Amino acid sequence: MANPLFYAKILLFGEYGIIEDSQGLTLPYSFYKGTLKFSDLDSEFEKESNSNLQKYAEYLTGLVLPNNFELNVAQFKKDISKGLFFDSNIPQGYGVGSSGALVAAIFEKYSLKKYSPETISKLELKELKKVFGQLESYFHGKSSGIDPLICYMNLPILIENKESVDKVSIPKMEAGKGAIFLIDSGMVGETGPMVQIFFEKMKTEGFRKTLKEEFIRYNNACIDTFLKKEMNPFFRNLKKLSVWAYDHFKPMIPESLYNAWKKGLDTNAYYLKLCGSGGGGYILGFTKDYEKAAGMLEGFNKEVIYRF
Structure with a gap:
């Protein structure tokens, strides 16, 4: 896949409760999306995004990730110097996972370990959630890792408790009144x-x-x-x-x-x-x-x- 798209997410249920071990239910929301791209950085948006990626790359430089996960930070920095930016229409501060999509995109491109969301196991989901929590904590101070996980998986996720998440099928959409x-x-x-x-x-x-x-x-x-x-x-x-x-x-x-x-x-x-x-x-x-x-x-x- 040349430029994978990472969709926004919607937390249907569980806001604040998941901090205290309630369940949560999240869905990907394809109306908003983002992808990593190269450009000549002509626009203000592209320049600012590239500059933010530079700062984030510095944060990643000294970061030790759990479960032997590694990111190719050197390649990330090289790409930033060549004009990498995050092309996204996901609004910031709207609760739909703007930083989650960015983290998912960076992980997908630079992680040394690769996954296929369709075949991922429950244990691997748990490990990924931890990694994503560390990667996203740069943006929020402390992150559960749920947002980037949903953006990365692009599947509905049931948060069972603080530690455990699983893929879930939601009822099919119907053309009803509701x-x-x-x-x-x-x-x-x-x-x-x-x-x-x-x-x-x-x-x-x-x-x-x-x-x-x-x-x-x-x-x-x-x-x-x-x-x-x-x-x-x-x-x-x-x-x-x-x-x-x-x-x-x-x-x-x-x-x-x-x-x-x-x-x-x-x-x-x-x-x-x-x-x-x-x-x-x-x-x-x-x-x-x-x-x-x-x-x-x-x-x-x-x-x-x-x-x-």
């Missing part, structure tokens, strides 16, 4: 500060208790019922999850969406949840009747990602 969709909050979200707020909240016993006893339970039930295609129990748990987030994740909900979030809960026409760390970027919407929900969310930019 939909999962993205809403653009119109503002960029910063992962770092949002995660900081979460850890501050985790210092209070009451929050830790409700996270474990309610949030994680609803989150895992949503994943379970969605994969089994049991839509009625799925929406029941989804509403509980959305109410919980409205009560406890207020700082992470973009202000432009407060009222729309509440309106969905009051009318049961749709339910909203965070997509990634929140604070801006995209918010996820779920509805049994997309036409009706879209009418109620007029004025917001929306993109349907799954129909049922």
Whole structure:
């Protein structure tokens, strides 16, 4: 493959919960993608990307990766000097894995060990996740490695717990009335500060208790019922999850969406949840009747990602 494309990812379920060992479910999202390319660096975008790759290459120089993984950093640096850049339309700060796709692309091109995502074992996934965590921590301070793993695999992934992930089949799309969709909050979200707020909240016993006893339970039930295609129990748990987030994740909900979030809960026409760390970027919407929900969310930019 000459220039493999690396797609964005969407974390359907598990934001913040996966830090505390809940399950997570992620999908590749092919609307946004990126690939490594060479150019004469004529545009500002290309120049900036090339310069960022230079800084990242310095970070990689002294990095010792687990499980005997090695990257050909010398070749990476050589390619950067020849005009390598990451050509991507994945928006940054939108919770769809811009740094994950970049890390996956670099790993694919420069890792001495090669994989075929179709035949990869569960143990290898676990090892890769660790490696990707180290490679991506340059961008976020601390990374679980999940984002680059999804971008690299380009397959739906079930996060079973902190340590373990597996490939999973999601129900086939159908041309039904229901939909999962993205809403653009119109503002960029910063992962770092949002995660900081979460850890501050985790210092209070009451929050830790409700996270474990309610949030994680609803989150895992949503994943379970969605994969089994049991839509009625799925929406029941989804509403509980959305109410919980409205009560406890207020700082992470973009202000432009407060009222729309509440309106969905009051009318049961749709339910909203965070997509990634929140604070801006995209918010996820779920509805049994997309036409009706879209009418109620007029004025917001929306993109349907799954129909049922």
